[in-house]
Amino acid sequence: MVKKIVLTENEIPEKWYNIQADMPNxxxxxxxxxxxxxxxxxxxxxxxxxxxxxxxxxxxRWIDIPEEVRDVYKIxxxxxxxxxxxxxxxxxxxxxxxxxxxxTSPSGSHKPNTAVPQAYYNKMEGVKRITTETGAGQWGSxxxxxxxxxxIECEVYMVKISYEQKPYRKLLMxxxxxxxxxxxxxxxxxxxxxxxxxxxxxxxxxxxxxxxVERAAMDPDTKYSLGSVLNHVLMHQTIVGQEAILQMEKxxxxxxxxxAPFGGGSNFAGLSFPFLQYKxxxxxxxxxxxxxxxSCPKLTKGQFRYDFGDTVxxxxxxxMYTLGHNFVPAPLHAxxxxxxxxxxxxxxxxxxxxxEAEAVQQLDSFDAGVKFAKAEGILPAPEANHGIAxxxxxxxxxxxxxxxxxxxxxxxxxxxxxxxAYEAYYAGKLTNHFLSDEELTANLKELEDIPVE
Amino acid sequence: MVKKIVLTENEIPEKWYNIQADMPNxxxxxxxxxxxxxxxxxxxxxxxxxxxxxxxxxxxRWIDIPEEVRDVYKIxxxxxxxxxxxxxxxxxxxxxxxxxxxxTSPSGSHKPNTAVPQAYYNKMEGVKRITTETGAGQWGSxxxxxxxxxxIECEVYMVKISYEQKPYRKLLMxxxxxxxxxxxxxxxxxxxxxxxxxxxxxxxxxxxxxxxVERAAMDPDTKYSLGSVLNHVLMHQTIVGQEAILQMEKxxxxxxxxxAPFGGGSNFAGLSFPFLQYKxxxxxxxxxxxxxxxSCPKLTKGQFRYDFGDTVxxxxxxxMYTLGHNFVPAPLHAxxxxxxxxxxxxxxxxxxxxxEAEAVQQLDSFDAGVKFAKAEGILPAPEANHGIAxxxxxxxxxxxxxxxxxxxxxxxxxxxxxxxAYEAYYAGKLTNHFLSDEELTANLKELEDIPVE
Numbered sequence: 001m002v003k004k005i006v007l008t009e010n011e012i013p014e015k016w017y018n019i020q021a022d023m024p025n026x027x028x029x030x031x032x033x034x035x036x037x038x039x040x041x042x043x044x045x046x047x048x049x050x051x052x053x054x055x056x057x058x059x060x061r062w063i064d065i066p067e068e069v070r071d072v073y074k075i076x077x078x079x080x081x082x083x084x085x086x087x088x089x090x091x092x093x094x095x096x097x098x099x100x101x102x103x104t105s106p107s108g109s110h111k112p113n114t115a116v117p118q119a120y121y122n123k124m125e126g127v128k129r130i131t132t133e134t135g136a137g138q139w140g141s142x143x144x145x146x147x148x149x150x151x152i153e154c155e156v157y158m159v160k161i162s163y164e165q166k167p168y169r170k171l172l173m174x175x176x177x178x179x180x181x182x183x184x185x186x187x188x189x190x191x192x193x194x195x196x197x198x199x200x201x202x203x204x205x206x207x208x209x210x211x212x213v214e215r216a217a218m219d220p221d222t223k224y225s226l227g228s229v230l231n232h233v234l235m236h237q238t239i240v241g242q243e244a245i246l247q248m249e250k251x252x253x254x255x256x257x258x259x260a261p262f263g264g265g266s267n268f269a270g271l272s273f274p275f276l277q278y279k280x281x282x283x284x285x286x287x288x289x290x291x292x293x294x295s296c297p298k299l300t301k302g303q304f305r306y307d308f309g310d311t312v313x314x315x316x317x318x319x320m321y322t323l324g325h326n327f328v329p330a331p332l333h334a335x336x337x338x339x340x341x342x343x344x345x346x347x348x349x350x351x352x353x354x355x356e357a358e359a360v361q362q363l364d365s366f367d368a369g370v371k372f373a374k375a376e377g378i379l380p381a382p383e384a385n386h387g388i389a390x391x392x393x394x395x396x397x398x399x400x401x402x403x404x405x406x407x408x409x410x411x412x413x414x415x416x417x418x419x420x421a422y423e424a425y426y427a428g429k430l431t432n433h434f435l436s437d438e439e440l441t442a443n444l445k446e447l448e449d450i451p452v453e
Numbered sequence: 454m455v456k457k458i459v460l461t462e463n464e465i466p467e468k469w470y471n472i473q474a475d476m477p478n479x480x481x482x483x484x485x486x487x488x489x490x491x492x493x494x495x496x497x498x499x500x501x502x503x504x505x506x507x508x509x510x511x512x513x514r515w516i517d518i519p520e521e522v523r524d525v526y527k528i529x530x531x532x533x534x535x536x537x538x539x540x541x542x543x544x545x546x547x548x549x550x551x552x553x554x555x556x557t558s559p560s561g562s563h564k565p566n567t568a569v570p571q572a573y574y575n576k577m578e579g580v581k582r583i584t585t586e587t588g589a590g591q592w593g594s595x596x597x598x599x600x601x602x603x604x605i606e607c608e609v610y611m612v613k614i615s616y617e618q619k620p621y622r623k624l625l626m627x628x629x630x631x632x633x634x635x636x637x638x639x640x641x642x643x644x645x646x647x648x649x650x651x652x653x654x655x656x657x658x659x660x661x662x663x664x665x666v667e668r669a670a671m672d673p674d675t676k677y678s679l680g681s682v683l684n685h686v687l688m689h690q691t692i693v694g695q696e697a698i699l700q701m702e703k704x705x706x707x708x709x710x711x712x713a714p715f716g717g718g719s720n721f722a723g724l725s726f727p728f729l730q731y732k733x734x735x736x737x738x739x740x741x742x743x744x745x746x747x748s749c750p751k752l753t754k755g756q757f758r759y760d761f762g763d764t765v766x767x768x769x770x771x772x773m774y775t776l777g778h779n780f781v782p783a784p785l786h787a788x789x790x791x792x793x794x795x796x797x798x799x800x801x802x803x804x805x806x807x808x809e810a811e812a813v814q815q816l817d818s819f820d821a822g823v824k825f826a827k828a829e830g831i832l833p834a835p836e837a838n839h840g841i842a843x844x845x846x847x848x849x850x851x852x853x854x855x856x857x858x859x860x861x862x863x864x865x866x867x868x869x870x871x872x873x874a875y876e877a878y879y880a881g882k883l884t885n886h887f888l889s890d891e892e893l894t895a896n897l898k899e900l901e902d903i904p905v906e
Contacts, residue, residue, distance in 0.1 A: 003527035006459050028696050074456035077828050082528075086602075104557055108869070145830050149539075168872035174879065175826050192577030272865035373628050377559030377598050397826075416561070419621035426627065 001085055005247040007078035012070055019273045019345060020231065021061035022280045027348040028319035028453065031306060036451055039316050046217050047224040050126040054116065055232035063235065065117070072116045072149055076105040077239070081247035086375040093395045094404040096253065099411040100244045100271060101378065107172065108380065109336075109413030110270055111142030111227055114236035118225050119146035128221040129153040132207030133183065136154045136162055136335030137169025138226030138381070138413060144176035155222075157183040157211045160203035162335055169417050183208040190214050190312045204328050205339050206311030213314045228264030229309060229318075229343045237270025244408060245274055250415040255286065255408035257394050261387040262290035262299060262357065263336045263341030271410040273345075276354060290346065290357045291390035293365070294435030296329040298322055299350055299357035303444055305452040307341055317450060320347040323435070324443030330433035332362060333421035334382035360389040361432040368392050368424040369415075381413040382421045454538060457699040460531035465523055468776065472692040472726045472798060473684065474514035475733045480801040481772035481906065484759060492769055499670050500677040502578040505571065508685035518570070525569045525602055529558040530692070534700035539828040544782040545874055546848045547857040549706065552864040553697045553724060554831065562789075562834065562866030563723055564595030564680055567689035571678045572599035581674040582606040586636065586661030589615055590622025591787030591834070591866060592680030597629035608675075610636040610664045613656035615788055622870050636661040641766045643667050656780050658792050659764030666767045669765065672758060681717030682762060682771075682796045690723025698727055708739065708861035710847050714787045714840040715743035715752060715810065718796030724863040726798075730765055731809060744843035746790045746818070748886030749782040751775055752803055752810035756897055758905040770903060773800040776888070777896030783886035785815060786874035789833035812843040814885040819878040821845045822868075834866035835874045855859065 020026065030037040035392045041053045048056075055063060065073075084097040091097075102110035122130055130152055134140025140156040147154035156178050163170060163182035170180045183203045184191035189211035194201050201207070209226070216224035226233060248254055258275050260268040268290045278284040292299050298321045307322040309315035322341040323329075329338040342350070349355045369385030371392075372378070380388060387409045415422065424430050473479065482491040494506045501509075508516060518526075537550040544550075555563035575583055583605055587593025593609040600607035609631050616635035618625060624631045636656045637644035643663035647654050654660070661678070669677035679686060701707055711728050713721040721743045731737040745752050751774045760775040762768035775794040777780075782791040795803075802808045822838030824829070824845075833841060840862045851858045868875065877883050 002462065003524065004462050007458050009455065071456065104834075148827055149830070167876070169591060170871075171872055171879065172832065175533060175823060175832060175875065225558075226878065313481055370628060374601055374630065377602070379559075379625065379628060414869075416867075418625055422624055422628065423620070426624065 001083060002251060003083055003085060005081045005250050007243060007246060009074045009078070012073055012077050013065065013239050013242040015062040015064055016062055016235045017242060017274050017277065018058055018063055018235050022277060023348065024058065024280065025072065025346045025348060025352055030318050033308065033313055033316055036317065037325065047213065049121045049127060049223060051121040051125070052232050055235060056230060057275060059410065066120060069117045069120050078243045079104055081244055083251065084376055089370055090371060090375040091392065091395050093399065093448060095395050095398050096246065096406045097391060098251070098255070098408045100240055100408070101411045103241060103378065103411065103414035106145045107141040108416060109138045111139050112145060113239055113270065114233045114266065115142040115146035119150045119152055119234050121142065122223055122453040123150040123152055124425070127152065127223045129155060131155045131157070131212040131223045132227065133157045133205060133212045135159050135338060137166055137173070137417065138336050140178070140180065141169055141172045143175070143225055143227070143387045144173040144178035148176040154178040155215065155365065156180045156284060157208040159183055159184065159205060159208050160201070165420060166417060183211050184210060187211070188214045193312070199270055204311060205291040206325055208428045209310035210312035210314055213310060228266040229341065231345055232393050233266050234269035234343055234345055237266045238273050240270035240410065241272060241274030244271060249410065253406055256405040257407045258286060258288045258290055259387050259390045259394065259407065260410035261337060261383045261412060263383065264339050264341070265346040267410060267412045269343065269346060272355065279354065288355045289390055290355060291336060291360055291386045292357060293332055293337050293386060294359040294361045295332050295435060296323065296338055297359045297435055298340060300359045301435060301440060303340070304347060304351055305447065306450050307447060309341065318344050319453065320344055320425050321350065323440060324446055326446055327443045328442060332426065332433065333418065334365070334386060336383040337386065345426055358390050358393065360386045362430055363432050365389045365393065366430060378411065379415045381415045382410055382418050384412050397437070454536060455704060456536055456538060458703050460696060460699060462527045462531070464699060465526055465530050465825060466518065466692050466695040468515040468517055470695060470727050470730065471511055471514055471516055471688050472849045473512050475730060476801065477733065478801060478805055480797045483769040483771050483772055484904065486761065486769055489770065500678060502574045502580060504574040504578065505685050507682060508688060512672045519573060522570045522573050522766060532557055532695045534697055536704065537829055540825055541562060543824060543828040544845065544848050546852065548848050548851050549859045550707070550844060551701065551704070551861045553693060553861070554864045555693060556831065556864065556867035558622045560591065560594040561806060561869060562591045562595065563690060563720055564592050566681065566692055567686045567719065568595040568599035568724065570689050570696050572596065572603045572605055575676055576603040576605055580605060580676045582608060583676055584608045584610070584665040584668045585678045586610045586658060586665045586767050588612050588658050588791060590626070590870065591618055593631070593633065594622055594625045594629070594729060596678055596680070597626040597631035600631065600632050601629040607631040608668065609633045610638065610661040612636055612661050613654070614784070618873060619870065621867065636664050638664060640664070641667045643767070646765070659778060662763035663765035666763060681719040682794065684798055686719050687726070687796055687798055689723035690719045691726050693723035693863065694725060694727030697724060701861065706859055709742045709858045710860045711739060712744060712840050712843045713863035714790060714836045714862065714865060715745040716836065717792050717794070718799040720863060720865045722796065722799060725808065726846045727784055728755060729888065732807065737874065739774065742843055743808060743810045744813050744839045745810060746785055746787060746839060747812040747814045748778065748785050748888060749791055750812045750888055751793065751795050753812045754888060755795070757800060757804055758900065759903050760900060762794065772906065773797055774803065776893060777899055779894045785886065786871070786883065787818070787839060789836040811843050811846065813839045814886050815883055818842045819883065821841065831864065832868045833864055834868045835871050837865050
């Protein structure tokens, strides 16, 4: 049996796949946070280079990957695709399980797939500095690596509680030359506002986004970069699924079920969008399942409506499944999944029932992840563990139905910088979290002034 | 320019290369620690399975890799070979630099290359439990992974100071089901002896080896496993160099200089021995340079003579370059290089001037490693940084001589579990260490009762 399917660097895809060209219903336009009217490219120009703004709204099915970006991709791409044969044995299943492993990148996750082109397009348009936010640090370290490569300064607003709990992620960013600030800071009006209300604020992704966006908006030499949610970010990640299609072909197989963890959407979109082509255009029967934490269940419990991308309300209003931009998720160890909203494209696809979503409890995710590590030898990131728990669910369902399925999931990163999470898990200190209906209702009530659709 | 040269899993070598078949002068035999007479297989049988004892003394050039071992190798092998094009640019050199990257393995270094076959042969001979020592934890986690795979219990004696400083390596071993003890312990006579003399002993590799060996010798169901030094261990690592030869061929190139870090010899032997074939048998002009820490300079300052492999004197006497088995190296951050002796085969080859050695200072090693991380995106293990510093030296020498060289080095592992070392380096808390002639002389004087040759 083939265990690992590798590609040569010549097989790195030459184009990103833009699912906007194939969606039966286009997504609604983003709205200006002040006027609440649809925004144009000029509204985004202070924050993003023009090439990324074009990609954000492009209806072209295929977008060329610049040669300079493919050259950097070669440092870790193509990534391997594995048959999880030992995990299958451990689960005692007839299902065939494959996983695409993105943990071989410099920062250890799929994030550099978009960090590199974002840094490249900024460089091409003369940008000197990029600001961004990061939670657990996966995104911040990916962007630090990319900026270092292209000679751009990088300023990272790191959620304060993560800054304190994960000093090694910060050191990694420093190694690649970034400045890292614990957010909320006194460097921005947004940060000052939060600190005035709560000097001990542990921070949140929404607050950190507000700070990074404000800094970029103030300075013409500085732009902002986001690691998920936006259309162009999701598109850059489709290199993952495209490679996986090639590799599944080499394995002589094709998935019935595609699973990936869900934070803002880029992880899930990266693997699933290229497969969704076959579902949308050829009617192929593929289930694509987004696996989100039960403590932050925007896809399974959130409302589809316009909402801000950040806490303070500086970003455009986006049409998405949301728990409300003031929602602060429980202190989950999968920091990359603690975001209140879902990417616009994924939200529209869920609304149109082309994809599915499933909420996973924290303890189930670690249980699945540790089993996987024992069997396959790779210690997964806590985010990835959510996807693995959904694989276990899919296997159990197949068993109940007496069928055998071919399952492909995205092992989006390793857990080498998340050992404190495993430490807490082994010590019995992790708990499950549910979002109560009361809390959800209260959060959504705060959105009353914002148009629903 | 090709950046990354990958192989398919069919190209994983089918045999290990045994350099004993090609050495112009065979190494001297190991001696019994009591009788000081050459030992036979039966003397080693309490500690090792017979198949490994056979490999230890085999004169066959090629030894078959069992299919079951190759199947596990497929989890991470073949490993990629990279052209360090960005590092070349940063150094401003005409030299071509390549590196073999072993950090993609489950435990993040080259160590599983021998852990897997060692666990396999033990399993085949009905062994229930394996004991071992570990310093920084690279070896302990590799053996834990391998034992978990084959269903063998694993008991790791971890140098106490590392046990306390690197809790995440311990957690990784626990994930793979191992029991990990901070050495010295009260579980062994050797440990009790050390603790009686010094209750606060921080431990050392030599002490931990004594404990692991004693435990294995006590129990017929338990064997002992060593991560470097021994002939069979070095041979298992030759899979690294064999793959590199294939990959250099695909790149249309061949190295003038081969460099690897040096602790006990397996890292260096793994990459260099397959290339040494061409030097020994075909007279090809290849320099193979072992890069050792200046604080533990057995190859550059040690004496070639018989010495024990452990501190207490339980192991056979081995003919090797040594600093004396009571030598306790400075608290260097490259824990994997803090060993008093050099593997027998490497020692003989150095004596015969077929290889070279170079001592590297700790600060130079981190300086080189951080430059490498900035350029190539991979954060190296502190052990690997020593090799990178030697690459920088080779580049500088080529520049002085006005020549261009092709250099290949072993990037033996990533530094994800060594971030405290980088933290100390950035904070200016690391220092250089020299071994004084007085200390060396005093240590070697203690060997007076042991035969020299």
